[in-house]
Amino acid sequence: MATGALGAALLDKENVGLAKPLDGKAGLGAKRPLDGGVAGGDAKxxxxxxxxxxxxxxxxxxxxxxxxxxxxxxxxxxxxxxxxxxxxxxxxxxxGVEAAPAARERSTSGAAAxxxxxxxxxxxxxxxxxxxxxxxxxxxxxxxxxxxxxxxxxxxxxxxxxxxxxxxxxxxxxxxxxxxxxxxxxxxxxxxxxxxxxxxxYAARGELYKELQRAGSFDEGRTATYIASLAKALIYCHSKHVIHRDIKPENLLLGLNGELKIADFGWSVHAPNSRRKTLCGTLDYLPPEMVEGSYHDAAVDVWSLGVLCYEFLYGQPPFEAAGHSETYKRILRVDLKFPASPERSDGVKHLIRKLLVKNPKERMPLEQVLQHPWILANADPAVLQRAT
The missing domain is CATH 3.30.200.20 (Phosphorylase Kinase; domain 1)
Incomplete structure (x- = not known):
């Protein structure tokens, strides 16, 4: 599919999703800019x-x-x-949200509940x-x-x-x-x-995205810990033949001790055959194979992990552009650029480059992410030593 035509279909929409979005209007969705600010105490x-x-x-x-x-x-x-x-x-x-009368079901014999x-x-x-x-x-x-x-x-x-x-x-x-x-x-x-x-x-410490907005960006230690935690969670999901397909800050929560938790499985799919063709997720996080309309598999989550790592460190996704069509073009070209500020190590840039690879088969496996020198040097040892 031509990027121009696809970009035009995304105008004035907020999300990438079904061919018939939930609002009933035609076309697909698009993205929300990261610098949306806070209105009425809630982050956009x-x-x-x-x-x-x-x-x-x-x-x-x-x-x-x-x-x-x-x-x-x-x-x-x-x-x-x-x-x-x-x-x-x-x-x-x-x-209303009020108590309902209690009810117990009994077996057909009526002898036991x-x-x-x-x-x-x-x-x-x-x-x-x-x-x-x-x-x-x-x-x-x-x-x-x-x-x-x-x-x-x-x-x-x-x-x-x-x-x-x-x-x-x-x-x-x-x-x-x-x-x-x-x-x-x-x-x-x-x-x-x-x-x-x-x-x-109940995730007591709330939404990670709001925390990212407050902080602007995370340091390398915190980012490495989050990426290692997510890599372990995704390895587990993939072992169960579950592809998440919508990893992004808004879908992550923080537990009582600050541990990261994937909280939204609205676009996830159980796919033992590992080949899907549904266009779904959020524009800034879409992998090239989805943009092209090709079949995709669990490698889409690996791409999203790379985008997330970049956004944690720089406060914005790597392929963000003024228009939707230009964002799609940057994704297809893997037009990856690292800002001079904030300054980040060569190690994490190497990891991101290994995750954001156009060919899904050439992306770094999640097991290797956990063994990457930058992860080993910066992530919380307790997370790395955990069995799962």
Whole structure:
């Protein structure tokens, strides 16, 4: 596909995504400039066409979010296990985020109760944490274990109107099966007549993108630690035949101890055959094979890791340009330039060059990223020594 034609199709859109975006308009999406600043206390973000189902799980309410009643005790992360596993439940709940009547299902014989299923009465609902296109995120506490979680409430009618039910099912299926310290846990879900509820791990230190905006850029030690953490998480995902396809700062959260967590699997796919052709993700992070409309595989995540490393160090993505068409051209040429300021080491520039290679087969494997001299010299040893 010619870059000019593709660039024209992206005008006045915010995200790269489906052939029919969620707003129902024709054409694909585009990018959001990094220097968007802060409005009303919330940073502007490059959002994928599929609104994150597990993003914005952060401390503090979003601007303009309706206030919710406080919990009976302060919501602080506690050292205990996740809420006990239960099955997804249907049933009905009154309008608004209020408690639903308790309900237990019994076996056909009526002799014994079936496993207890999640419902809204199992949680104390706290302050709102964020708003999305399809619903809101609330701080919550599971009543029995007192475990703190983030509860995302999605409205069925909005999901149906945008025709993304299948993407929600896919995201739940993928994320609920992933167990890695650098991947946000999806503990479970339940639903009623009008809403779907996702029970998510609470990332106490919030969005990495906002931290990057505040800092402008990260030093090499912090960047190396984040890249090593992500490399381990992506190695794990790829071992499960999961391709993420939308690695970027907005999709990363920070846990209580500052550990990085991948939080949005809206564009991820389980692809045992490893060859896909869907154009998805965010413009600045698209690899050349997606721009060209060619088949892609797990190597798209390797490219995104290189773009992310560059953005961490310089505060902007490497191929950013004034227009969408020019950005596409720079990606296809791999027009990689390193600013003189801030000054960065030759070691990290070497790593970035090895990740941002046009031919997917020639990109540095993630296992070799963890053995790169710059990573070994700068990343937190505790992260490098961790088994996974």
């Amino acid at each position: 973000q490059r959002k994928s066409a599929l609104q994150p189902l597990s993003a914005n799980v952060v401390a503090g309410g979003s601007a303009g979010a309706a206030s919710a009643g406080p919990l009976s005790a302060p919501c602080q992360p506690v050292a205990m296990g996740p809420p006990p596993p239960r099955a997804a439940a249907s049933g009905r709940a009154p309008s 079936a496993p207890r299923r999640w419902q809204l009465t199992d949680f104390d609902i706290g302050k709102p944490l964020g708003r999305g296109k399809f619903g809101n995120v609330y701080l919550a506490r599971e009543r029995k274990s007192k475990y703190i979680v983030a509860l995302k409430v999605l409205f069925k009618n909005q999901l149906q109107q945008s025709n993304v039910e299948h993407q929600l099912r896919r995201e739940i299926e993928i994320q609920s099966h992933l167990r890695h310290p650098n991947i946000l846990r999806l503990y479970g879900y339940f639903y009623d007549a009008t809403r779907v509820y996702l029970i998510l791990e």
